Amino acid sequence: MAAKMGLSHESHPHPTLLSDFILGSQDGLVNVLGILLGLVAADAGRRLILIGALAALAAESISMGAVAYTSTLSRRHLYLAELGREQREMAEVPEMEREEVRVILRKWGYEGAEVEEMLARIEAKPKAWLDIMMAFELNLAEVGPDQARNSFLTVLGATVFGSLVPLLPFLVGVLAIPVATVSSVALSAVMLLSIGVYESRTTLGSPWLSGPRMLLIGLGAGFAGFLVGHFAGLL
Numbered sequence: 001m002a003a004k005m006g007l008s009h010e011s012h013p014h015p016t017l018l019s020d021f022i023l024g025s026q027d028g029l030v031n032v033l034g035i036l037l038g039l040v041a042a043d044a045g046r047r048l049i050l051i052g053a054l055a056a057l058a059a060e061s062i063s064m065g066a067v068a069y070t071s072t073l074s075r076r077h078l079y080l081a082e083l084g085r086e087q088r089e090m091a092e093v094p095e096m097e098r099e100e101v102r103v104i105l106r107k108w109g110y111e112g113a114e115v116e117e118m119l120a121r122i123e124a125k126p127k128a129w130l131d132i133m134m135a136f137e138l139n140l141a142e143v144g145p146d147q148a149r150n151s152f153l154t155v156l157g158a159t160v161f162g163s164l165v166p167l168l169p170f171l172v173g174v175l176a177i178p179v180a181t182v183s184s185v186a187l188s189a190v191m192l193l194s195i196g197v198y199e200s201r202t203t204l205g206s207p208w209l210s211g212p213r214m215l216l217i218g219l220g221a222g223f224a225g226f227l228v229g230h231f232a233g234l235l
Contacts, residue, residue, distance in 0.1 A: 020151050022199055024064055024158025026192070030218045031060050033166040033188050034225025040181050041229035049170055049177070057163040065156030072151040076143035079134075086133050090126070097133065098123065104136045165191045166222075185222070192218040 035056045039049045090097050101122060105115045122129050134140050169175055169183035196214030200207040 016147065016151065017154055018199070018202055020068060020154040021158045022195060023068070024061075024155035025162035025195055026214065026218065027064055028057070028060055028159035028162030029165050029188055029191060030162075030221045032056050032163040033184065033218070033222040036166055036170065036184055037181070037222050037226035038229030038232070040177060041226045042233035044229075046170065046173075046177060050167075053163075053167050053170065057160065057167065060163065061156050061159040064159045065152045068155035069148050069152035072143065072148040076145070076148060079140050079143045082138055082140055083130070083134060086130055086138075090129065090133075097129075100137055101129070101132060104132065162191070185219070188222065189215055189219060 032053050036049060036053050039052050044052070086097075098119060101119055102115050105118050110118055122132060134142070166184040166188045168187060169180040170177075172180070175183065192215045193211045196211035197207040199205060199214070200210035
């Protein structure tokens with residue numbers, strides 16, 4: 001059917017997984033970059049820098065994954081509660097639910113006899129009726145039973161990945177701390193730009209806006225960590 005309509009078979013990432021990946025990778029990168037720059041500004045040694053960054057990587061990854069899990073689980077519980085309420089209303093007050101469908105159909109441009117004709121077709125398919133009420137009356141997207149687990153794993157993995165980007169130059173023992181710091185900022189800048197461009201290419205955004213915006217947000221947060229470390233080192 002898709003081929004007949006001239007549609008592409010190109011697959012696109014699920015919007016929830018995309019947002020989870022961007023959330024985790026950006027947060028992990030920015031968090032570790034800020035800590036690294038703060039410790040460097042405070043003249044901490046390589047050992048302390050590595051301990052602080054690795055501790056932040058572990059804590060932030062688990063924390064972000066757990067937040068993604070609990071928030072997604074809460075959305076699923078809300079969805080299931082509203083689903084049950086809609087099912088009861090369809091059984092107990094069907095005429096009220098029919099009128100709500102009429103309102104939705106009129107918003108879509110149906111008029112007169114068309115409304116009743118479409119209503120009859122929808123009413124004949126209880127699942128379609130229920131899906132319409134959930135999506136267009138309550139504006140709730142379905143949250144599947146595996147989505148909380150998937151969000152946890154995606155955010156956890158993305159946070160670890162993002163955290164490793166600024167940390168990599170410090171893991172190369174032959175690099176002096178100033179060289180590792182410049183390399184860390186450069187790698188982070190490239191990754192932030194890449195995340196922004198990737199986001200724009202999977203949405204309707206512009207790479208010329210999304211990339212620089214992601215870069216400014218990330219490096220701005222990292223610079224804040226540098227300032228804190230600098231002034232704390234003066235104490």
